[in-house]
Amino acid sequence: xxxxxxxxxxxxxxxxxxxxxxxxxxxxxxxxxxxxxxxxxxxxxxxxxxxxxxxxxxxxxxxxxxxxxxxxxxxxxxxxxxxxxxxxxxxxxxxxxxxxxxxxxxxxxxxxxxxxxxxxxxxxxxxxxxxxxxxxxxxxxxxxxxxxxxxxxxxxxxxxxxxxxxxxxxxxxxxxxxxxxxxxxxxxxxxxxxxxxxxxxxxxxxxxxxxxxxxxxxxxxxxxxxxxxxxxxxxx
Amino acid sequence: xxxxxxxxxxxxxxxxxxxxxxxxxxxxxxxxxxxxxxxxxxxxxxxxxxxxxxxxxxxxxxxxxxxxxxxxxxxxxxxxxxxxxxxxxxxxxxxxxxxxxxxxxxxxxxxxxxxxxxxxxxxxxxxxxxxxxxxxxxxxxxxxxxxxxxxxxxxxxxxxxxxxxxxxxxxxxxxxxxxxxxxxxxxxxxxxxxxxxxxxxxxxxxxxxxxxxxxxxxxxxxxxxxxxxxxxxxxxxxxxxxxxxxxxxxxxxxxxxxxxxxxxxxxxxxxxxxx
Ligand SMILES: Nc1ncnc2c1ncn2[C@@H]1O[C@H](COP(=O)(O)OP(=O)(O)OP(=O)(O)O)[C@@H](O)[C@H]1O
Ligand SMILES: [Mg+2]
Numbered sequence: 001x002x003x004x005x006x007x008x009x010x011x012x013x014x015x016x017x018x019x020x021x022x023x024x025x026x027x028x029x030x031x032x033x034x035x036x037x038x039x040x041x042x043x044x045x046x047x048x049x050x051x052x053x054x055x056x057x058x059x060x061x062x063x064x065x066x067x068x069x070x071x072x073x074x075x076x077x078x079x080x081x082x083x084x085x086x087x088x089x090x091x092x093x094x095x096x097x098x099x100x101x102x103x104x105x106x107x108x109x110x111x112x113x114x115x116x117x118x119x120x121x122x123x124x125x126x127x128x129x130x131x132x133x134x135x136x137x138x139x140x141x142x143x144x145x146x147x148x149x150x151x152x153x154x155x156x157x158x159x160x161x162x163x164x165x166x167x168x169x170x171x172x173x174x175x176x177x178x179x180x181x182x183x184x185x186x187x188x189x190x191x192x193x194x195x196x197x198x199x200x201x202x203x204x205x206x207x208x209x210x211x212x213x214x215x216x217x218x219x220x221x222x223x224x225x226x227x228x229x230x231x232x233x234x235x236x
Numbered sequence: 237x238x239x240x241x242x243x244x245x246x247x248x249x250x251x252x253x254x255x256x257x258x259x260x261x262x263x264x265x266x267x268x269x270x271x272x273x274x275x276x277x278x279x280x281x282x283x284x285x286x287x288x289x290x291x292x293x294x295x296x297x298x299x300x301x302x303x304x305x306x307x308x309x310x311x312x313x314x315x316x317x318x319x320x321x322x323x324x325x326x327x328x329x330x331x332x333x334x335x336x337x338x339x340x341x342x343x344x345x346x347x348x349x350x351x352x353x354x355x356x357x358x359x360x361x362x363x364x365x366x367x368x369x370x371x372x373x374x375x376x377x378x379x380x381x382x383x384x385x386x387x388x389x390x391x392x393x394x395x396x397x398x399x400x401x402x403x404x405x406x407x408x409x410x411x412x413x414x415x416x417x418x419x420x421x422x423x424x425x426x427x428x429x430x431x432x433x434x435x436x437x438x439x440x441x442x443x444x445x446x447x448x449x450x451x452x453x454x455x456x457x458x459x460x461x462x463x464x465x466x467x468x469x470x471x472x473x474x475x476x477x478x479x480x481x482x483x484x485x486x487x488x489x490x491x492x493x494x495x496x497x498x499x500x501x502x503x504x505x506x507x508x509x510x511x
Binding site for chain 2: 008010080219220
């Protein structure tokens with residue numbers, strides 16, 4: 001882990017760096033809540049919750065804009081170097097990924113609003129529920145790795161992305177089976193399929209955030225290391 | 237192409253973007269260089285390779301020995317009372333401290349530009365023609381004129397001064413004077429150009445012009461620059477060396493040093509942190 005914990009000579013710069021880190025955690029919290037609420041709204045067909053989640057996406061977008069502005073202004077005024085530079089640059093990347101996760105939550109919420117006069121059977125949605133738990137855990141772990149500048153934790157997040165992909169594939173097959181069993185299942189299973197797809201994309205963004213955490217901590221890019229790991233893993 | 241092109245069009249190409257410095261031939265090689273001023277040691281066992289036709293920047297806090305090391309390269313420390321240099325510095329494999337080496341000739345091969353522009357109290361023309369004349373590189377007026385014009389062009393100053401070549405160099409602006417000093421330094425066709433904080437007395441525009449010039453000059457010269465501006469080092473150099481308390485702490489590709497330095501001391505310094 002990065003050990004540069006010395007105070008910056010210019011204390012207002014130090015404060016700005018801290019503020020930027022706080023903005024990222026805050027945005028992370030907002031996005032985690034949005035994903036939780038969006039899936040909840042879908043599984044329970046809770047329309048008011050779906051609407052509230054959609055409305056909150058504007059705040060997430062606004063947060064991204066604020067982080068961008070802060071980062072750009074710090075680059076212009078402070079000429080950041082080394083770990084400071086990496087922190088500021090990755091904050092732009094992480095905020096961008098979080099914003100996209102927010103969009104996924106919005107999409108899932110919209111989908112739940114389209115479903116009328118139908119209730120989803122737990123038999124069908126348990127897989128999606130499980131996947132949501134896993135994804136949220138993944139997102140939290142990525143954000144923690146970023147906040148703590150912990151490259152080992154970041155690698156762990158990237159490695160478990162395969163698990164999510166595998167889960168997504170098996171969920172797809174399972175829902176397909178239900179649809180083949182009885183065409184009346186097609187509507188709800190299709191909605192769940194799309195939802196699972198969105199969740200899987202959230203997992204990809206979590207991986208991006210973990211990669212940013214790795215870069216922040218080490219100054220090196222993880223991609224090649226991860227590719228090696230992927231190659232050694234057996235695909236489902 | 238001007239008259240200098242032939243001389244410098246050797247079989248080495250300038251450092252390309254993305255080309256690794258390690259692939260680049262070494263022009264200067266320093267090994268275990270120590271400098272004492274009287275009883276006080278100013279430099280401790282500095283070993284570094286300076287790549288050919290690239291810009292190498294020396295950075296570090298005030299008093300860490302950057303200028304001292306720079307002065308070792310063209311033996312300017314010889315002129316300082318009580319200064320003692322040990323170790324080895326080789327230019328193209330040839331020891332610059334070898335007894336048989338002519339120091340005057342060495343200084344023609346290793347030019348120097350100082351912090352404060354210091355044109356001679358002579359005309360612009362004479363400032364540039366002086367070096368080639370004393371080194372017997374020009375035989376007549378026409379040859380001198382050719383060197384003066386091509387050097388001023390190379391230093392990006394010719395257009396601004398072509399109508400007043402015989403007016404005093406001291407009448408130019410600070411930025412122009414510094415470019416005149418660069419023209420003077422390159423007039424003897426040196427292989428290496430040493431620059432000690434060449435922009436610290438200049439405004440941002442004049443600085444940008446000099447930086448642009450440095451970037452052009454590296455096609456033909458090996459440049460070593462001392463700078464207090466980390467941004468300048470990051471902008472103009474391909475290799476950066478960080479000095480601290482007389483020791484070379486870390487050296488490497490500039491991009492690497494400024495995004496991911498290996499040593500904590502370097503990190504603290506470039507990030508402006510208390511060490
Ligand atoms: N002529 C001299 N006589 C005695 N000591 C000297 C002389 N020149 C330099 N020193 C000492 O040697 C050390 C290195 O000085 P040097 O000028 O090389 O540092 P520097 O890194 O160039 O600093 P700056 O960034 O302030 O120009 C300092 O402690 C300085 O006081
Ligand atoms: Mg100095």
